Amino acid sequence: MKSRTYHTQSEEQTIALGEALASELPAQAVVLLIGNLGAGKTTLAKGIVKGLKAADPNDVSSPTFTLIHEYSPSVYHIDLYRIDAAAQVAGLGLNEIFDRRAIVLIEWGEKFLELMPRERIEIRLRNTGEDSREIAVSQLK
Ligand code: ADP
Ligand code: MG
Numbered sequence: 001m002k003s004r005t006y007h008t009q010s011e012e013q014t015i016a017l018g019e020a021l022a023s024e025l026p027a028q029a030v031v032l033l034i035g036n037l038g039a040g041k042t043t044l045a046k047g048i049v050k051g052l053k054a055a056d057p058n059d060v061s062s063p064t065f066t067l068i069h070e071y072s073p074s075v076y077h078i079d080l081y082r083i084d085a086a087a088q089v090a091g092l093g094l095n096e097i098f099d100r101r102a103i104v105l106i107e108w109g110e111k112f113l114e115l116m117p118r119e120r121i122e123i124r125l126r127n128t129g130e131d132s133r134e135i136a137v138s139q140l141k
Contacts, residue, residue, distance in 0.1 A: 052072075052103060090115075
């Protein structure tokens with residue numbers, strides 16, 4: 001995965017960027033989507049899931065209440081927004097998911113960095129205007 005910063009000007013462009021990024025992902029990766037509410041984490045996830053052909057983008061939403069969406073055996077989408085304690089995260093069985101040959105997209109994973117794999121991709125999203133976003137991809141080892 002190339003470390004790079006992108007700029008998008010619409011929801012559609014962010015979905016298209018997600019599709020493009022999907023083609024660069026290895027078969028197994030944990031991807032933290034980091035940014036404020038409304039930054040576009042779920043929108044980018046839609047594009048990635050679409051690019052991986054794991055689900056229809058209309059079926060991609062924040063797993064805020066379900067916590068984990070399994071779109072296919074090789075694509076997961078997790079949202080830790082509503083989780084307050086590391087002990088609760090332990091109950092989700094994340095390590096078992098991290099061990100699978102799968103792409104694991106995580107919103108609010110930075111709340112529990114110590115529980116995230118060291119080798120991961122971080123994508124930071126930032127509002128730079130009403131419809132503009134800065135999206136920075138970095139590969140950590
Ligand atoms: P998050 O998951 O980070 O809370 P969402 O992806 O659910 O954010 O929401 C992003 C919101 O911002 C959507 O309402 C979307 O239409 C809007 N938006 C406007 N411009 C963009 C853009 N360039 N990229 C992504 N979303 C955008
Ligand atoms: Mg979201």
